[in-house]
Amino acid sequence: MECCTRCGKQLEWHEQKMAFWNKQLKKGFIRWYVIGSRDMGKRREFPQYAGKKLCQICVHEVFTDEITMDASTDFAGLQVFLKQNKIVMSAYNCPKCNGMVDIPKSGKLLICNHCGNPIKPIDIHEKIKTLLT
16 A cells, blocks of 8 residues: 655545645646636645655645644744734734733733733634635
8 A cells, every 4th residue: 555755644545646646746736626626726836745645734834834834833933924924913802802922932722911811822823724715
């Protein structure tokens, strides 16, 4: 059996046979075919995966840049994501009370000074991601 180049998971039969995973990656790009996705038909270059096989999960993560966004873990990762996307952001509005709170440089949880609502880095990341699309 063949394995995914990225995660090492054994490929399922449909992942081995589908032209999407094999022929497209032989050329070093991924064309997104998920019907109903806002990225449908978009094409991105991935020369590091040329001629290699990936599972569906890894293709999705690679294509949607989830592997480069480490913002879900802590605020340091969020700062890196903001810098990569050339976004200057030092404060955030609390989703519960709409009070302004400063975004820390590190840590895994931010507590709103006004209402005590916990704010995670992934919450800010998801909000920014929706604004970028």
